[in-house]
Every structure is written in C-alpha cells, then in structure tokens.
Amino acid sequence: MIVRLATHAMRTRFELVLAGEDEVHLRAVGEAAIDEIQECDRRLSLFRTDSLLSHINAHAASEWVRLDEDTFELFSTCQRVHAESGSAFDVTVAPLMQAWGFHGERGDTTAAREAVGMEAVLLDNDRCAIRFARDDIRIDMGAVGKGHALDLAGTVLRDHTVTCALLHGGTSTILAIGAPPGESGWRASVGRDDGGPVAVLRDEALSVSGSHGRVIETDGKRIGHVLDPRNGEPADGAALAAVIAPSAGLADAWSTALLVLADAQPAAHVGLTAIVTSGSRPPDSRLAAGPRRDQFEFQTTLAATRNKETA
Amino acid sequence: MNPTDRRTFLQHTAGTMAAISLLPALESMAAIQLEGPLRIAVVGTGRQGRAILAELQKFNGLEIVALCDSDESRLRSGLRRAQGAEGFATHAELLEKAPDLAAVFVATPTHLHRRIAEDCLAAGKHVYCEAPLAASVDDCQAIVRAARDTDTVFQTGLQSRSNPIYQLARTFVRTDAVRDLVSLRAQYHRKTTWRTPAPDPSQEQARNWRLNPDVSIGLAGEFGTHQFDAVNWFVNDYPVEVRGAGSIRLHNDGRKIADTVQCTLSYNKGLQLQYEATIANSFQGRFELFCGSMAAVKLSWTAGWMFKEADAPTQGWEVYAMRERFHSDDGITLIADATQLAAQGKLKEGIGLPNPPLYYAIEDFLRSVTQGKPVVCTAEEGLRAAVIGILANQAVITGDTITIDRSLFKAE
Structure with missing residues (x-):
C-alpha cells in the first residue's frame, strides 16, 4: 500500500510517499508529518510577518529570544557548518539577498555585505535562547528550512512506526526512510x-x-x-x-x-x-x-x- | 436625530471614525512588560498547547514552570518547547506539586475542559481556557459558575476578539462604512482526515476524540464556534435559530462525524449567516464575509479587506489605502496601525500581523492578570458561543431547525 500526500510550504511543494499496510494509519501519520512541515514554515519563514524568525530578526539585537529545542538545535547546526566550511555557509545573508534583489527592489550590496556575519549570532545553551551582537544582523533560513522541516516530519513518521517512506521539498532536498x-x-x-x-x-x-x-x-x-x-x-x-x-x-x-x-x-x-x-x-x-x-x-x-x- | 440626519452625520464622520479606529491598535501593539516572574502552566500539550507554548516564549517576565498531558509522547514534545518546565500526567498532580503557580492555560480536548477549569479556579489560579468552552451546555454553564465564584481572571480563547485585524474590521462594520448588513457568510475549508495518529493503539480513541460522536461537537462545534462568535461580536446580536445539514463526502473510513456541513443561522429582522465547513476541500480556507449596502468586509484570520460599492462615499483615509485585486473586485487591505504607518511611509510593511492572533489573545489575558484590564472574552461569552456551536452541531446531526433558547446563555 502506497499513500501519497503533498502540501505547499516554504514557497515550494513538499511531497510524502509512505509505504505500509494500513492506509488509514499511513494517511493520519502523513498528515501529522505535514502539520510539522507547516508549523516549521510558520516558525522559519522570512516572508511571514508573524513567524518566529521575523520575531527573532526584530528583537534579538536588543534581548535574548527564547527558542524551542528543535529551533535551537538548528541554529547550532548552522553555527557548526559555518565554522567547518570556513564561513562559506552563513544564515545571516538576509541583507545580501535583499540587496541583490531576491526579495524585491535592489539595494546597496556593499553595505549589505558588511551586515553579514554569523559570528554576531550568539546562542545560550543554558537558556535555549538566541541574541545578535549587532543590530544589523538579519537571518534568512532559506538554505536550511526545507531540510529542517523534512527532518521534523521524518521524526513524526518514525515515531509512528513508518519504516518505508520518501519525503522531498521542492525535489532539491530528499529524506529517505x-x-x-x-x-x-x-x-x-x-x-x-x-x-x-x-x-x-x-x-x-x-x-x-x-x-x-x-x-x-x-x-x-x-x-x-x-x-x-x-x-x-x-x-x-x-x-x-x-x-x-x-x-x-x-x-x-x-x-x-x-x-x-x-x-x-x-x-x-x-x-x-x-x-x-x-x-x-x-x-x-x-x-x-x-x-x-x-x-x-x-x-x-x-x-x-x-x-x-x-x- | 431622525434617520436621514443620522445617516448624513455618519457619512460625514465615517472617514474620521475610520482614522480614529486605527489608533487603539497602537496600544495593543506595544509589548506588554511583565514585572514577573509570572509562573505559568499549560495543561494539554497537543497541537494547540504547543502553539500556546511557542507564543508564551515571546513574553519576558513569565516562566513556564509546568506542563501536563496524560499522553506521554505529547508531554515529551511539549517539554522540548519549554526548557526547565516540569511534566505531569494529571492536572491534579500539577496543581499539587507546582508551587506558586499564577495561571493555567487549558488546551485539552474540548470535552475535558470542565473538570480542569473548575479545579484550577478552585485552586485560585487565573485560567485561559481554549474554545469551545466545553462540549455540552451543562459543562459550559458549570465553568461559568466556577469562574463567577472566584476573584481570578478567566478568559475564553475566542481569539477573534483579540485579533487586531478583526478589531479594526469591526469598527468598519459597526460604523457606516458598510452600512446596512444584507448578508453574512463564513466558511472553514481544509483538506484533512481530522485523524490523529497514535504511537500506541491503546491511545487511538483518546487522540481521535473529534471523531467520537459521544464527545465530539463536529465541525460546526469545533470550528463554527469560533466563527459564529466573530460574527455575533460584529453584528452585536445572537442568532435565534439554526438549521443544518451534513454528510460524509470524502472520508468514507467508517466515521460517523460528517466531513462536510452547512448551517443557516437566522438573526432578528431576517439577517442570515450561511456557514459551511468541510475537511474534504481547502479552497479559500477560512473566512467571514459581511456584506452591507455600501461595502463588503472579508476577513481571513490574518488578513482582511473591504470591497466598496461604486456609490459608496469616498473617505479621506482612502488615499493611504493598499489595494489587492480579486478577480473583478478591488479590495482595500485592512491594516492595523495604518494611519501611523502611512505617516511614516511604511504602509506596505504593515501588511500582516507581527504575531499570530493567538499571541494577542494571550497578551490580553496577561494584561487582565497583571494590570486588571477587563477580560476581552469572558466565560459568559464563551458559553454563548459554545451553545450556538453545540446547537448547530445538533442541527447538522438531526437535520432539524433548532430554536436557540436564550435561557441556555445563563448559568444560574
């Protein structure tokens, strides 16, 4: 028995293919996984004014912003990859993306480049919180959001004993179970x-x-x-x-x-x-x-x- | 003042009224500063409980100290969203062991609200209880009595009343911009089975309470209650009767609860609300539509628009307005704080709320708890909304026209 589900989130289409014996169970589990993807979109979207990311971008320069453990771990992963890649990966590229015209009108790319710097993103493990050391820092999770959403959806599937599934976000990120x-x-x-x-x-x-x-x-x-x-x-x-x-x-x-x-x-x-x-x-x-x-x-x-x- | 004079007066003042009506939102947008720490607990850590936790994290000066859920995996999931909180399997244990608790958020399945709300109120806690208030009229009335018997704050989680877009839109419907209401429409469309998977078969029934006819109040009760409340609040009245119909259009999996329902709620003087809810199609999602003789206002939870008739007078504030095209109609986007944003040249940035509507409902509750502000949605208002939702569900099940007995709105 194969069950396919799909949803639109993060400006792309996510699709889930689940294999198993019980269609009713598979569909219910698949919908719970889709709920996770949607919730992740609501948390990490740069384009939703009411997302957690918009809240972080608006407040983290002036105060510590508390996070759930999943989001905190995601930021920790981003910090680690930033360090291991010699700064080739950096989620603080939002001002650059804006300046190059990916989010509307073009701006000053030289000034935007100065605003990029993962070093200015501080994470407090004890408080499970994030803060910016500079007030020009803006985060764009576009490079990791889809993968994170698939990881959370995959956890839901595994928690509900789904042992054979393929999930993708926009066909560019794939999770195989x-x-x-x-x-x-x-x-x-x-x-x-x-x-x-x-x-x-x-x-x-x-x-x-x-x-x-x-x-x-x-x-x-x-x-x-x-x-x-x-x-x-x-x-x-x-x-x-x-x-x-x-x-x-x-x-x-x-x-x-x-x-x-x-x-x-x-x-x-x-x-x-x-x-x-x-x-x-x-x-x-x-x-x-x-x-x-x-x-x-x-x-x-x-x-x-x-x-x-x-x- | 005769009717003509009144109308002329309102026509002349409507522009000013609209501009003034944008101002109160400024106050609600200002972040609440709690002197704290206010110690908080959340009972029920399913989807809604977790959404509450996410919003609570944004407030400084409060501490989430305890969570409760009888379902262990859900409790674990909740605890990942509230670092340092202690987990409990029952609310009784939570009330006994979590010291100095100020307030409790109740986000369990609807039919379990009563006992928890009563016990929390009896223990002297402030209570924010999700809507619908309960799954039976008796239970709703019992909660109202319990809330009335204490000095603590009780707020029903009917979020429209705290939603800045709905607050703004209400001023247009309540003033002369929309003029005489001619029809009301609302819908909730979403494609889902409404089934919740359980990691263990023994939890299957508890998790799928929405599909259990013994405790569920169906789509009309679970979704309709919220939307009926928004409409009633806007028209400042309650329906006098409801008729309904429902069927299973898609999910033929042995369930007894209709996956598609239609209701007609009749108000005094012939005004009617046509309502549809389905979990078999997602087109246009959720909205409420207020059609008046001079304009229609459409609200879709995080956005709102006004569509003016060609013969409606032009208002001064329209020079600021952002517009969106809907097929052959131009909608004026309703933006909280529009006057201030327009003055700053930032009107476009104001489209979309900075927080989800749930945040504003929680903020209102915290203002009542810490500053003594009037409760935005009392237990009594929760009772009235739930009664209409419960009776609408009965109308769907029986196919009958049911009179909405106003005596049910009272809890003696």
Whole structure:
C-alpha cells in the first residue's frame, strides 16, 4: 500500500510517499508529518510577518529570544557548518539577498555585505535562547528550512512506526526512510540532465544546490540565488553541489556551502559524502568525495555494468 | 436625530471614525512588560498547547514552570518547547506539586475542559481556557459558575476578539462604512482526515476524540464556534435559530462525524449567516464575509479587506489605502496601525500581523492578570458561543431547525 500526500510550504511543494499496510494509519501519520512541515514554515519563514524568525530578526539585537529545542538545535547546526566550511555557509545573508534583489527592489550590496556575519549570532545553551551582537544582523533560513522541516516530519513518521517512506521539498532536498521492498535504497537522480548521477539513499538525506535554481536578471546578467557570504557576490564557481548526510538540515547547509566553495572535499573532511560539478564536463566518480562515494552511481559506471551483464 | 440626519452625520464622520479606529491598535501593539516572574502552566500539550507554548516564549517576565498531558509522547514534545518546565500526567498532580503557580492555560480536548477549569479556579489560579468552552451546555454553564465564584481572571480563547485585524474590521462594520448588513457568510475549508495518529493503539480513541460522536461537537462545534462568535461580536446580536445539514463526502473510513456541513443561522429582522465547513476541500480556507449596502468586509484570520460599492462615499483615509485585486473586485487591505504607518511611509510593511492572533489573545489575558484590564472574552461569552456551536452541531446531526433558547446563555 502506497499513500501519497503533498502540501505547499516554504514557497515550494513538499511531497510524502509512505509505504505500509494500513492506509488509514499511513494517511493520519502523513498528515501529522505535514502539520510539522507547516508549523516549521510558520516558525522559519522570512516572508511571514508573524513567524518566529521575523520575531527573532526584530528583537534579538536588543534581548535574548527564547527558542524551542528543535529551533535551537538548528541554529547550532548552522553555527557548526559555518565554522567547518570556513564561513562559506552563513544564515545571516538576509541583507545580501535583499540587496541583490531576491526579495524585491535592489539595494546597496556593499553595505549589505558588511551586515553579514554569523559570528554576531550568539546562542545560550543554558537558556535555549538566541541574541545578535549587532543590530544589523538579519537571518534568512532559506538554505536550511526545507531540510529542517523534512527532518521534523521524518521524526513524526518514525515515531509512528513508518519504516518505508520518501519525503522531498521542492525535489532539491530528499529524506529517505528505509528502502522500497527488495531494493537497497531509494534512488534519486541528481541534477536536471538525464546523464546525471543517481544517489542511493537509505535512512539518510540528499540535498542538491545548483546555480540553475532560483535566478534573477540584474544588469543583463542572470545570477543564482546562492551568494558567497565571504565576498557578497553570487556563487558561480560550481554548477551543482550534492551532499548525502544523516539529516536533511545538515545536507541542505552543506550543499549550499559546497556550491560556494566549488569543492566537495570540505564536506568529506567532516564525514559526509558529496559531489560538486562545474558543468564543463559530464559528472563522473572522480568528482565525488567522502567515505561512501559508491552511493553515487554514475551513468558511465551504470553503462559499464550493463555492458558487462550483457556480455 | 431622525434617520436621514443620522445617516448624513455618519457619512460625514465615517472617514474620521475610520482614522480614529486605527489608533487603539497602537496600544495593543506595544509589548506588554511583565514585572514577573509570572509562573505559568499549560495543561494539554497537543497541537494547540504547543502553539500556546511557542507564543508564551515571546513574553519576558513569565516562566513556564509546568506542563501536563496524560499522553506521554505529547508531554515529551511539549517539554522540548519549554526548557526547565516540569511534566505531569494529571492536572491534579500539577496543581499539587507546582508551587506558586499564577495561571493555567487549558488546551485539552474540548470535552475535558470542565473538570480542569473548575479545579484550577478552585485552586485560585487565573485560567485561559481554549474554545469551545466545553462540549455540552451543562459543562459550559458549570465553568461559568466556577469562574463567577472566584476573584481570578478567566478568559475564553475566542481569539477573534483579540485579533487586531478583526478589531479594526469591526469598527468598519459597526460604523457606516458598510452600512446596512444584507448578508453574512463564513466558511472553514481544509483538506484533512481530522485523524490523529497514535504511537500506541491503546491511545487511538483518546487522540481521535473529534471523531467520537459521544464527545465530539463536529465541525460546526469545533470550528463554527469560533466563527459564529466573530460574527455575533460584529453584528452585536445572537442568532435565534439554526438549521443544518451534513454528510460524509470524502472520508468514507467508517466515521460517523460528517466531513462536510452547512448551517443557516437566522438573526432578528431576517439577517442570515450561511456557514459551511468541510475537511474534504481547502479552497479559500477560512473566512467571514459581511456584506452591507455600501461595502463588503472579508476577513481571513490574518488578513482582511473591504470591497466598496461604486456609490459608496469616498473617505479621506482612502488615499493611504493598499489595494489587492480579486478577480473583478478591488479590495482595500485592512491594516492595523495604518494611519501611523502611512505617516511614516511604511504602509506596505504593515501588511500582516507581527504575531499570530493567538499571541494577542494571550497578551490580553496577561494584561487582565497583571494590570486588571477587563477580560476581552469572558466565560459568559464563551458559553454563548459554545451553545450556538453545540446547537448547530445538533442541527447538522438531526437535520432539524433548532430554536436557540436564550435561557441556555445563563448559568444560574
């Protein structure tokens, strides 16, 4: 029995595919997972004036803002990836996104660049609270929100004994629970081309960031929505970055960082499996890094396997 | 003043009234400063209880010291949202062991409100009780009596009354901008099974109380109560009778509770409210629509619009107005604090509340507790709203037209 559910949140479409025996139970659990995604959207949306994130952006410069444990852990993850990626990942890019015109009219990108800095985001573990050390800090959780929502939804599914499910947010972030019957894992194509690699996932997540994603045209140039927080410029060193991680939030954060860095090795150094492509040549296994590179199946490998089987 | 004079007077003053009516919202927008620490408990940590916890975290000067839920996994989930709070399985244990508790938020299933509210009030706690107040008229009346017998604050969680957009819109409906009301419409549309999964089969029935005809007051009771209250508050009246119908349109899974209901609530002088609730379709979500001879006001919980007739007089404040196109109609967006924001050139930034409506209801409650402000929605008002919701559900079940007996609004 397969049950499919979907919802619109975080300006994209989330879809859940659940497998099991009892349709009524699966649908009820799926709806509870969707409720988590919706609640996450209400908490982390930059575009809702009544979200927790808007509250944080409005008040954290003047006082400690108390958080629930899930949101606190998410900010802790963001801080960790910021440090491990050499500042290539930074959720304080909201002023830059605004200045480049991703949230409306363009502004002063030089001034916006000065406002970016995760170092000015303070977390108090004892109080489970957040504060900004500067009053120009604004957070945009767009790079990790979908993954975090999928992680929370996945927890609901597992708590209710769902052992086989695939969840995605906008097809760019995927969370796999278990594997389809008779398979080693859920198979997900990476990238838009048919010739792209296939990731095989089981109880883990995949996130793909690409320069082909949301784009705007400015000064006659098309620029992607991932910005390099270190210099304030659009990240254009890589065409695509894909990361396999234990959680979707972590995968999301690292795929953004790797697209900025145009290098898969930094993720491999923290034990994750990743691939970064430049677009100048078809992806192959040499572009993958990390402890489980064989999780990415490449067309050349597949073709070779098929040829071998045929022979 | 004869009727013509009155109308002329209102036409001339409506613009001023609208501008003035925007001002009271300024006060409610100012953050409440609690001298605290005010020690708070939440009983019931399901979805609504967790939403309450999220909003409580925004207030300085209060401390969430205790949570209660008989369902262990829900209690754990609640405790992740309130660091340092102690968890209890029963409200009796909570009242006994959580010291110096000032106020309790009750967010359990509707049919369990009475006992908890009575015990908390008897223990001298201020109580914020979610709406509907209870699932039976008897239980609602008992809560009203218990609230009346104490000096503590009791607020029913009918949030429209605290929602700044609804407060603003009410001034338009209550003044001459809308003029004579000709029809009322409201709906609650959402696509869901209304089923709640349980980690353990033994909890299945308790979690799915909404689908249990023995305790559930159906869509008309659970959703309708909130919307009927908003309409009654706006028109300053209560319906005299209700007729209803309901059926299962989508969720043929053995349930007895209708997934789609229609009700007609009749007011004095022929005014009628057409109400529909369904969990089989989500189109247009929740809204209340007040159609008058000069304008219609549409409210959808976190947003509101006014649609003017072509022959309606133009008001001075309209130069500030933000407009949205709805097919062939232009809606003027209702923005709390519009006058001040317009003066600052920030009117566009004012679209959308800075907090969810629940925040404002909690803030009103805290103002009553700490500053002695009048309660925005009393137990008596909660009783009246619940009676109408309960009778509407009966009308849906029986298909009968039911007279709304005003004596039920009293708790002697």
